[in-house]
Amino acid sequence: DGGITQSPKYLFRKEGQNVTLSCEQNLNHDAMYWYRQDPGQGLRLIYYSQIVNDFQKGDIAEGYSVSREKKESFPLTVTSAQKNPTAFYLCASRYSGYTEAFFGQGTRLTVV
């Protein structure tokens, strides 16, 4: 099943609340990524991490935060500063550059 798991599958958030999306992998991959998928806009990079305790902003990092305290885990927090958080979020991991990226099954976040 790819060895990368996202939870929950569906998440509802009230306006003004922070929520955290989980991403765990048991593939021993160094690199982990968070993408946001909106209709017609492809996969846009939010944050990425090449190694434990290090991460970098992607193209649309505003309103999001991450941590990488363990190799296996790369949680994403959607903060109240994110103005349009309703979207489908995908986590991915891979060994390094120029290798296959494995995706989680995604989390659909809806602001209510």
Add this chain to the structure above:
Amino acid sequence: GENVEQHPSTLSVQEGDSAVIKCTYSDSASNYFPWYKQELGKRPQLIIDIRSNVGEKKDQRIAVTLNKTAKHFSLHITETQPEDSAVYFCAREEVFGANNLFFGTGTRLTVIP
């Protein structure tokens, strides 16, 4: 952004016909170009990739061609089948940098039986 341009956004073909999806990019430092397939309700999965030292790669009914001079690469699916219906994403990766994958906007392919 640093993503790639992908066309068309939607494509419908009759079963058995061929489908072609094209992506263009501007960063000449890109040298790895994978294609991912995302079936409805499922996660994206790699179907084929190509590196800049080759111009074409084939795997059964799918092939990818790369023109580094013109900065475009294409996915070709021959003898299409209904199970080929999905959203296809192209991507690129740079030679140097953070080893990030930059994705295209996706093409929704529908194969009509």
